[in-house]
Amino acid sequence: MYARGVAIGKEFRGKGTNVYLGPTVGPLGRKPLGGRNWEGFGADPVLQAKAAALTIQGVQEQGIIATVKHYIGNEQEMYRMYNLFQPGYSSNIDDRTLHELYLWPFAEAVHAGVGAVMTAYNAVNGSACSQNSYLINGILKDELGFQGMVMSDWLSQISGVGSALAGLDMNMPGDTNIPLLGLSLWQYELTRSVLNGSVPLDRLNDMATRIVAAWYKMGQDKDHPRPNFSSNTHDKDGPLYPAALFSPTGQVNWFVNVQDDHYLLARQVAQDAITLLKNDGGVLPLSNASKISVFGTDAQVNPAGPNACASRACNIGTLGMGWGSGVADYPYFDDPISAIKRRVPSVKFYNTDSFPAIDTPSSDEIAVVFVTSDSGENSFTVENNHGDRDSSKLAAWHGGDQLVQQAAAKFSNVVVVIHTVGPLILESWIDLPSVKAVLFAHLPGQEAGESLTNVLFGDVSPSGHLPYSITKAATDYPDSIANLKGFALGQVQDTYSEGLYIDYRSLNKQAIKPRFAFGHGLSYTTFALTNATIRAVTPLSLVPPARPAKGATPSYPSTIPPASEAYYPPGFSPIWRYLYSWLQPSEADAAYAIGAAGTPKYAYPDGYSTVQRPGPAAGGGDGGNAALWDVAWEVTVTVRNAGASFAGKASVQAYVQYPPDAPYDVPVVQLRDFEKTAALRPGESETVTLRLTRKDVSVWDVELQNWVVPGVRGGGGMGRYTVWIGEASDRLFLACYTDMLVCEEGLSPPV
Known part of the structure; x- marks a missing residue:
């Protein structure tokens, strides 16, 4: 993640830009059907936070201002925007849920020194973000x-004076919600508001200071290249x-x-993300001598070119990214079928999503079936999906589930490769005897x-792990997160009742076993986690020290x-539809008269x-009270490749379980x-080495209105936190205890 951030920062700097509109941590991924989940890092606040912080560090070390977004509660695309007929939906979030889930990655971004924050389109608890x-x-x-600048999402500002007093520093792109005539809620209206006393002058100076402070912090006042491209x-x-x-x-x-040699990094990121969900009988890896038939249009790049669809707002050919404003143009596209043919020149390719009439294959022939699921921004509708997957739901697009079933009826060995923006329901074919292997290749670019x-x-062993759970049915989740909010008269209400x-x-709370759990990912080898130790680093009090x-x-x-000072400069010729802060003398004089009175x-x-x-009390530093990042406990564990044939990377995950008598309702792990x-x-x-901070063990x-360590007992004692270590949220067989500072192996998982 850090190296990826460095590469992004270098490319942005090379193009002469000042601001990178990323990373995305909102949506958090609350709703599996959410359209822009793919722009973030997964359905967990810590996963989102760590990936975002490393991205910000890498980007800003190159002198580019990073922008963490969308602040906050933007978990659905449909009905998110205010318009003339309907306000954007209201995400109704209680205080604890806000802090422990949705605010967590934003706090980590501020702690990492992010230069900008972008507000979301929607409202939170009835008030526009x-x-x-x-x-x-x-x-x-x-x-x-936070000391940097707060910008609006594009065309999301809905008031002038109100947003200024509420803390908005930059209106993007400056226009009103209907950018036709070059009018704005600010430009000269902000000037007028300062002159007539509606917006204090120091608020205006604070806006400017925050913007320029980010510019100075990244060193953009010294030898920063000018833009050399047009969008x-x-x-x-x-x-x-x-x-x-x-x-x-x-x-x-x-x-x-x-581009430099960033293709190597892009390949590494895509490769390390590939997640092996199933591999019965060790059908994978394939050999170069394998007899292979490939099915599905997703195996080959869009015949019209990888950038043929504006904003990637189509699902034609290999799915490499979702659609909307978060996309980029491909400099080229190395598609799966070309790469497979470089390995197995005689491969049979059926570029169709309908199973063709073919001869009966031999028992050693292998079918590789490609299927997809796409989503994106609500600005575009693709195959009746309005940004969110409201039409396709959690089914594969283009009849992909049927294609897998038909291939499984014909072949004895089927490998399914899935390019997807998020989880799918796999139940119609996952247990078929001939479906031997399933790979989630996500969005590889x-x-x-x-x-x-x-x-x-088999050049490398898969090492990706799921950043979300894959359930057996959409109804395994409560309605508030399983389903999207539909049309309503007035403001749509999205209440976070879960x-x-x-x-x-x-899933853990309801004791529902998913098909594949959060964090799940197989390898061509096996790993042993042994010799775990835990040590206390910083003694904890009930609440952080005073700020x-x-x-x-x-x-x-x-x-x-x-x-x-607000008059148009003499002889200045404005360009129509461009925004200027000056007023005509009569208007400036009239506004000043009100303010002076x-x-x-x-x-x-x-x-x-x-x-x-x-x-x-919870504040006091970048991201909050500085003591929240004090390391409370440190766990070390030895990871050994216990297999005999393949090298591989292990993903070691630490989950915390709170003391059983904690006076708060807390998730199992x-x-x-x-x-x-x-x-x-x-x-x-x-x-x-894995570390738990004060914040990690707090509620x-x-x-x-503060972070509390519920394990702290009267007299300075500490209740037992259990630190579970494993390779997935349901594969936790090793535990370390914070009260006795000992670890045990060979345990039954807590879920």
Whole structure:
């Protein structure tokens, strides 16, 4: 993840950009049908947090401002946006659930030093995210101590003065919700609001400071390249003012190649993500002498080209990414069938999603069947899916489930390769005797072919693990997360009635066994986890130590400036549809007269104050109270490749189980740390260290408004936390106990 962040940062810098609109940690993946889950890292706050923090570190070390998004509760695409007829849906989230699940990765992003945060389209608890003062001022800027800039999602700002006072710093892209005439809720309206006293001058200076502070922090004031490309055309020349209806043309693209050798990293990421779910009889890996028939249009790149569909808003050919604003153009596309043919030149390929009429295969012939499931942003509808998978649900697209069944009826050995944005229901064919192996190749991008064949043919052992659970039925989850919210008159209400219980947390609570559990992933070899030790690092108190006092804030003038500062510069010629902050003299004078008279056009909201307050006890540093990141316990475990034939990487996962008498409702186990080993040869070992911080063993107390360690006893004693170690959330056979500081092997899993 870190290396990927470095590569992204280098490419953004090479193109002369300033801001990277990523990483995505919202949606968290609460709803399996959610359209943009694929842009994030998985349905767990710690998984999302660690991946995002490493991405931010890698990107920002290259001098590029990272933007963590979408803040917050953007877990469904449909009905997310405010429009003239309906407000965006309201994600109704209780305080504890907000802190322990959805805010967790944002706090880790702030702790990692992220330069920007993007608000979501929807509302939270009835208030639009772009003007939700509790979320922006109260939690993000005060409790989490965020010092960077808060930007809106594109066209999501719905008020001028309200969003300014609520803490929004940048309106993207600046226009109103209908960007036709070049009007904005800010531009000169923000100038007018400062002059008439509706927005305090120091709030305006705070906006500017936060934006420029991120620019300085990344060193963009020194030798930062200027943009050398246009997102509006692939041609060398194009409009110099693309937002104008009429524009002079000139060179806008310099075709700077920033790829370097990043294809190797892209291949490694795609390869390490491939997850082997099933491998009966060791049918995988294949040999170069295997007799192979390949079925499914997903095996071959879109015949019209990998970038033929704008914003990738189609599911034609190999699925390498979802659709919407989170996509990129492929510089090339190495598809699976080409890579397979490089291994087995005589392979038979049936480029169809309907099973063809073929001769009866021999018992040693192998069918490799490719199926997909796609999703994306609500801006596009693909095959009747409105961003979310509202039409296809958790079934494979293009009749993929039937294709697998028909192949299984004809062949004795079937290998299924799935390119997907998220979980699917596999029950119609997963137990068929001839379905021997199943690979989730997820969304592999440009290196789809080589990354897959390296695993299929045994050059490497698969080492991917599921970032979500795969249930046997959609109804294994409660309705609040299993289903999308449909149309309603007025504001759609999406109430998080399941609380903390999403994905594996929900299944464990209900004692429902999934088809494949969160964290599941097989290998061509086996691993032994032994010699575990646990040591206490930092003694814990019930709540974190008191936060330090707030430092001085920047000293800004508060006197409304002269109206003349807002006049258009003499002789300036504006470009139609471009946004400028200046007013005509008569308008500026009129606004200043209101402000100077002390009668602002809009009254300040209730509770607005210019007095510095001490701030919440949970705050005090980047991401919250600095003590939350104190390491409480450290676990080491020896990982040995216990197989005889294949090298492989193990993914060691640590889950925490709270003391049984903790006075809080807590999930059975929760992921808290993980490490992937190097490729270990047969018999080779590596020692892995896993850490639990104060925050990892805390809960959010809604009355104290602080993180509480429920294991702390009166008199300084500590109840027993159990740290379960294994290779999946349901394969936890080793436990370490925090009270006795001992570890046991060969146990039955807690779930």
